[in-house]
Amino acid sequence: MRRQALVGALGAALLLGGAGCGIPASSDVRVDGKAGTATEAGSVNGGSSEPPTRTASGSDTEAFVRNFLSAAAGEPDRAYERVKLFVAPEHQSRLQEKKGSEVALTVVRLQEAVFTGNSDSTTTVRIKVQQLGLLRANGTLAPPVATETGYEFKVRSAAFGGDDERAGLYVLDPPNVLLLSDNALQQYYQDESIYFWSSDGSRLVPDQRYLPLAVPNERRVNEVVKWLVGGPSDWLRPGVVGLPDGTELINNATGANGRWEVNLDMSGDDQSRVDQLMTQLAWSLGDLQGKLDLKIRNNSQPVQDLNERRLSEPLYPVTEGPQRFGVYEGAIRPLDFVGEPSGAVPLAAEVNRNIVSANLARADGRVLAALVVTGGKGRQRLAVGTGREPGPGLNRSALEYSSVSRPVWLRTVDPRPGRGLVVADGRLYRFDEAAQMFQVPLNLPTAEVTAVAASLDGQRVALIAGGRLYVAAVNLDGGGVSIGPPRPLVTSLTGLSAVDWSSEGRLVVAGSAGQPAIYEISVDGTLETPLKTDVGAKVNHLTAYPTNRNVSLPSVGYMYEANGVAYRSSPFERIDVEQVRDITPPPSGIRPSNPSAPFFLY
Structure with missing residues (x-):
């Protein structure tokens, strides 16, 4: 044997x-x-x-x-x-x-x-x-x-x-x-992303598919259009909309010499919907180059250059790379690394104190600040503020909790009020700019949630609940926040403790592989890539910058905290007090504090 x-x-x-x-x-x-x-x-x-x-x-x-x-x-x-x-x-x-x-x-x-x-x-x-x-x-x-x-x-x-x-x-x-x-x-198989419009029609949301590599390139367009006509994946459906009911492909999509022809039987005469479809097709065809000749019931639309359409309709509301920040002695401070941009903290000094963890995001010329701050008797509460530099007017949650996770913002492409998600005492809550918190119902075998992370498109979340990893679609239609039935992901990691999105279709997850480890896992759970297998202690804080189509950067990677010490990847190194900007060094003989809760601002 x-x-x-x-x-x-x-x-x-x-x-x-x-x-x-x-x-x-x-x-x-x-x-x-x-x-x-x-x-x-x-x-x-x-x-x-x-x-x-x-x-x-x-x-x-x-x-x-x-x-x-x-x-x-x-x-x-x-x-x-x-x-x-x-x-x-x-x-x-x-x-x-x-x-x-x-x-x-x-x-x-x-x-x-x-x-x-x-x-x-x-x-x-x-x-x-x-x-x-x-x-x-x-x-x-x-x-x-x-x-x-x-x-x-x-x-x-x-x-x-x-x-x-x-x-x-x-x-x-x-x-x-x-x-x-x-x-x-x-x-x-080729790992493909096709795109559906969000439930409120404001942005495209990726849906992962697999195309056999045996399919010749000239048939790829036909397969992608068939996928779009068939509608989104089951788990993503609550947060997106498919093509109008009854839409069918007339003959096969064809292509030659960089020109691709698609003919659809699609109801309605809404030109804006046809224009949305053109953008949807351009992104769903990935990096395919050439001209797209779209016909609706044999009626030709203006021929579009696929790459020009993608450039004119970017996927995500980001235009520049991230800056690193962390918490040092209760205040947010910039982290300085050679060759990386570093900026001032976009937060008024009078509110930059008593901070445990934070999430700052750029949106429509404003900064969205969601802070976990210390309360009375060792408890914690959420503080929220927005503006070019959120100041004394920070709003605070009505209740205090034993523990509050790092909050996350659900990014949007328009100037609507900011909304986010946070875990407090094992329950998932949505919050608004007034720091009002509302529990989010989840259809899960356990109510104990320990971590939440939001994708760059703001329409998908990853959750850790009952020690298991889930993804779910987010519906932002109507001004609220609802989450569709979570889909469990299979992983060989156990004891999961933290998660974030590392790219459009990848998660970075902390758990145990016999010892504390950090893996990258695909959004469907099929791909596992060990990133760090000798972490040494349980990871209680993890954050990543999601690689994306808008900002061309080498891999920025992730940062995490374990056993009271913060680290960064790419290259891997400990984040020491020497990397913390704008602080007064402690007196001689006094050991400095460790920076904690690192995060990216973008």
Whole structure:
């Protein structure tokens, strides 16, 4: 019997092998932000866009199992055909074949495999897995349906089955679902973002999809338009609106020589809605270049240059990079690092005191300030102010709490009053500029919330509740704040303590991987990238600058606090008092305080 850790030493080739459990820092392939366009069918990063054939592994059982767990990758209508080729003919009936939109792949994170040789010259393979989700034909990854923590099947040589083709291996007694490993998902699919307008029609919100790399580039436009016509992912639906009911694609979208034609049967004659659709298409087609010829019921609209449309309609309300700040002896202070901008604290001196943590945001020429300040008897309360430099008129919450998390602002693209979210004594609240707090109902198995983070678009949040990680859509229509049913994300981390958004489709999360660690996790939970595995203590504060399309910056990274000490990444280093600006050094012999609760202003 051989025991193999499927994630132990995958390396760039994603090979089965190695010993031990867990996910080492070198085991995952990191996808930073939105991936590039699949420029040619049949190739990806110098390799094939189609998974290996049954005979590609020869007599290597471990490589064969890896390939079997990749076989379903690609265009959905051929998924069963590809998997059947790996299964012995007499066992193919175990696969319950489905057609069209019903085709779905069970995506799993591989954790361990045990190979046991049998007296009949077969090998029994037992794999331990973590269920990640169900990859549907429309490119969405739905929450997992299967609950199995492992699968078992046998492998035999083709020669022992009396087959005409006496080469390679076959699967016996296959699982009755189409399995796809997380590594195969990363290797054979393009991670795409399509966009839907928010519920109030003010901004575009990304929706993650997976496009098989086997799909040629000339068909990419057609697939994206089909996704938009089909509507948003289930979890995102409460915060966005799809295309008008009854919208259909007339023929296939076509393209050649940098000109793409899309013809839709869409109700209504609202030109502003058509204009919104043009912007929606431009961003949903990612970095595709060329001209878009949009027709509504065969009536041509003015031809648009895709890149010019994206430049004229930016996604996010940010125009400049971030500045670093932290709390030092109860006051917000700038943090100075070589090569980075550093500015004065945009807060009146008389209110810059008794601060535990803070979130400052720029919006429509104003600064939005949400501060957690000390109250009586060690308790805490929320203080809120807005303006070019929020001053003595800060509003304070009516109640004090035992603990209040770092507040977050829900960013908007217009001058409407600011709204935000904060966790106080294990409950999620929304707050306004008057520091009024209203509890937000959540449909969760537990009411104990410990952390909240808001995406740059202001329409999605990440939550930690009951030790689990969730994402949810935000609806800002009508002046209030409501949150749709949270979607749980699967992660190998335990004891989650902090979360923030590191990019449009990525979260940075603190927890434990046997010891305190920080991971980057995709918004659907499929991708895990260890960022820091030797944190040394529980992280109680975490903040990141989300990379985005508006501001071209090298990775700014994240900052965190653990055991009373603050750190930054990129490069990793401790944040010491030497980096704190505008302070008076303590007298000789007096040990200075540590800066705490670092954050980014942008």
